[in-house]
Amino acid sequence: MKVSGLTFAQLKKWVAVDLGMKPYRAQQLFSWIHLKRVISFHQMTDISLSARNRLDRAGEITALESCDTIAADDGTVKYSFALEDSEVIESVLIPDPPRLTACLSTQAGCRCGCTFCQTGRGGFRRNLRTDEIVAQLYGLQSSSTDRITNVVFMGMGEPMDNFPALRDALSIISDDRGICIGARKITVSTVGIPGGIEKLMQLDSQYGLAVSLHSAVESTRLKLVPVAKALPLRELKRDMKDYISRKGRRITLEYCLIAGINDSLEEASALAEFAGDIECKINLLIYNPVEGAPYRRPDIESVNRFMHYLYPRCQAVMLRRSRGSDIAAACGQLGPAVRND
Ligand code: SF4
Known part of the structure; x- marks a missing residue:
């Protein structure tokens, strides 16, 4: 066991x-x-x-030791952990005083196949077990003298696609008999798969929810997130609104700006309209190039134009610093194909 x-x-x-x-x-x-x-x-x-x-x-206690560590200039550290079947997964420690955030993986690879994401491009290998998810956190904690304050499930894999293991890991991590990271300090990120948000909503605790939207135009979103076909924007929005009203918590919309794909004013307008009646904050990220993907970073003028369109129209918009991009530890960059060893 x-x-x-x-x-x-x-x-x-x-x-x-x-x-x-x-x-x-x-x-x-x-x-x-x-x-x-x-x-x-x-x-x-x-x-x-x-x-x-x-x-x-x-019984057995699972401990993961890092087989590779790369530190970025901004203090972000990416850890590679080899599992017992030789799969290699990656987790990231992100210092942002007073916070120290652990970004954990839930799958080796991913089935969702988002076209801008290194993990998605590498395909799916297997789900992680709960002990492997929890062991990443302890592996990261043992490498720092500072206490990890926050956890985000934004590493390799779609967390809702491995829900039973995610659910149990959430329970263990937030249990006050253990490492005790409060539910409000834990965020689960999803691209939106049918039933996923609903399952998270059924849990008693108020975990944070982040939705990787990337476009509020159905055709653009489908290009970037092929699994969006199974959960059109209208249904995704309904699930998000249900989550907000049930949990009483604002959610986060993640939006990765990609040159010529989703950074136009038409896209900004669609996003403002989509988000206008949702209690949310919008995190804009600038695309980090991924080997073999046909996408480019937008220039700073396009980013500013997009942001300034949103500012007066949306409740909260943030341009998020992409942490660890020089070590391929930023959003969408985790995965064996980009290991820098
Ligand atoms: S962005 Fe997330 S859900 Fe999409 S392929 Fe990458 S890891 Fe999977």
Whole structure:
């Protein structure tokens, strides 16, 4: 059993039902794994030796060690982690004092095939398990003396396409018996797949939601995000509005500006209209070139024109610094094909 991927409720059940141990052992185990972050049952000194031996035979704690690290000039660090089947995934640590944000992956590769994204261009290999998602966070935390304050699921993969593992990872990460990163400090990003936002909405906590929109014109969005065919803009907007009203939280629209594709005033106007009646902030990003993709960065004049069109018309618009672009750790750049080793 991959014990570090069990939520507290699952752990309690495993301890009591599968191992026949006293239920309080679950609390001890959870605290050792997720608060003190030990990686061996034998380090759990308040558990008897015979119980530790038993746990060791029945379970495993997943720890990921970075096999490659690249630091960018802005302090962003990209970590590559090799999984037990030799898949390599990437996670990013982004300092932005007082915040320190971990960007985690949920899949090795991605099925969505967004045409501007390195991960999407590399295809899908497999879903990550909960223990592998959580272990990325602990791998990143062990490399920094500062506490990670925020988590974003914006690394490799579409989080909603691996929902059960995401759901359990969210539960573990936000559990106050463990590393305890509050739900409001955790953001799940999605391109919008049918039923995805709805499933996140069913969870009790108020996780942040970011939607990678990239265009409010259906035909442009389809070019960039082929899976958008399954969830047209009208339905995506309905899901977003439901999320906002259910959770009482504003959401984020991510919009990656690409020269000649979605940076025109017509596109800005469509975006303003789409976002006009949604409680949201718009994060504009400037496209980071990806090997083999037929896209270019827009020039600064187009970016300014686009922004200035939006400013008076939308509630909140930010031009986000693209962190780590010189090490291929920025939005849409993660993936083996761009490793700089
Ligand atoms: S942008 Fe996100 S959803 Fe689209 S292919 Fe890349 S990782 Fe997948």
